[in-house]
Amino acid sequence: MTYYFGILKSEDEEHHEYWVKSCEKFKMKYKVIEFTKNDWVEECLDPEIDCFLISGAYDSILFKKLYDERLYVLSQVHKAKIYPTYDEILLHENKKFLSYWLRMNKVPHPKTDVFYYEKEALEFLKNSKLPVVGKTCIGDSGKGIAILKTYSQAEKYVKKAFSSGIRKQFGPNMNQGDLAGRFKKNIVSYDKFKKKLRKYIQRFKDSQYGYVIFQEYIPHDYEWRMVKVGDSFFGHKKMRDGEMASGTKLKGFGAPPDDILDFVKEICEKYGFLSQAVDIFENPKGGYFVNELQTFFGQVYPYQMLVDDKMGRMRKVDSKWVFEEGDFNTNLTFDLRMEEVIRLLNEGKL
Structure with a gap:
């Protein structure tokens, strides 16, 4: 049976293309919907769409919030069929929300604490075993993670979070190795290089201000x-x-x-x-x-x-x-x- 899919494009320029390739491979009808644009409601009200396919790759709290809000209206209010589920999307790239969810459902996880008050965060650190792991709410592939080994480091981290804000690193992930090879791969195409640079800038500008996330450090190989x-x-x-x-x-x-x-x-x-x-x-x-x-x-x-x-x-x-x-x-x-x-x-x- 052939289905007609609405592919919801996020702010990422490429992630939805994987759905496009799969639709074409399986000979399914589809249309790409610019889900971050103002006319998203009219586009999603197409009565022929059987199911909406969700794209990921959110690089900022701003667009993550946009996506969650609009998907709520689409799937929970309008009752449209979506894949994956709305709960999966809420948990994706939201370490704050994930920590609440794991804790409430008693799913085993490293102890995680979220503080919206600077004084409370500093009091917590004074009575905590170090190191602790500082995390940003959004950040995959190890981006936005800081292992805080001393009280001085942790105090500086908290004060920054409640003043200028915590920023993720600018540029490629240093943990993934072969920086020269990855640079050559992206520099061969000017358009690809521009897209990468845009992502780095967006990610760096996305400052996390007004709260901190601390996770228990689990020694691991x-x-x-x-x-x-x-x-x-x-x-x-x-x-x-x-x-x-x-x-x-x-x-x-x-x-x-x-x-x-x-x-x-x-x-x-x-x-x-x-x-x-x-x-x-x-x-x-x-x-x-x-x-x-x-x-x-x-x-x-x-x-x-x-x-x-x-x-x-x-x-x-x-x-x-x-x-x-x-x-x-x-x-x-x-x-x-x-x-x-x-x-x-x-x-x-x-």
């Missing part, structure tokens, strides 16, 4: 990146480079343990997540901590998992986790998402 799309599960280790694993391109491949697959499956099923990356620390006392939840996620390689040097996925069959060899992460895993959207529409589950 790696962080698990677990991915769930439909009944497909993937996993690999993001290896630490320097002081953290987030944002590095160093990966460790192999079959993830059954208990971490069960842990992720249980969370996603309980809360109705359709497309989710779950970043996980191993708890030194046993079990796992959820560090991040992201409905959209990057992909350094053409695959999310290798077992014995073979690409593939994990699926639970007859109560057992089974590895299935194959290429399931094409088009940054958007093709797999498209298969899932079509299945859900066919079964009347969206």
Whole structure:
């Protein structure tokens, strides 16, 4: 069956193109809607649209707020079908909101505190074990993370947050290595270079003012990146480079343990997540901590998992986790998402 999709373009110039490629691959009708423009309501009221496909890649609190508000009206008020779910979008790229959600739902996670008063934040630091991790509300791939080892560093961080504001680094992520290669890749095209520069400027201008987010520091050599799309599960280790694993391109491949697959499956099923990356620390006392939840996620390689040097996925069959060899992460895993959207529409589950 052929469906007609409305692809919601964010402020990012490219992210929606993955949906476009998947629609064309699966021979689906679509139209791209400039969701950040003023005429978004009229564009979304097209009666022929069967489902709206959401794009990610928000680089500022301003556009994240815009996207959340408009999606609320579209999906919760207008009752339009969307993919992924509205809850997944709310949690995506909002570490403040995520911390509240994890805490309220008693999902194991590193203790996280959010302070809107400078005095309260400083009092907290005086009675805290250091280091602590300072985070910005928006920032993927390790951007916006500061490991504060001394009270002096932490105090300076707080005072900056309540005066000029906390800014993310300008330019490329230094944790991802091969800066020369990445620079050459982007400089060959003037348009691509301009887009990258625009993103760096926007990200740098997005100052976080008036509150701080502190997370408990969990010593780790790696962080698990677990991915769930439909009944497909993937996993690999993001290896630490320097002081953290987030944002590095160093990966460790192999079959993830059954208990971490069960842990992720249980969370996603309980809360109705359709497309989710779950970043996980191993708890030194046993079990796992959820560090991040992201409905959209990057992909350094053409695959999310290798077992014995073979690409593939994990699926639970007859109560057992089974590895299935194959290429399931094409088009940054958007093709797999498209298969899932079509299945859900066919079964009347969206």
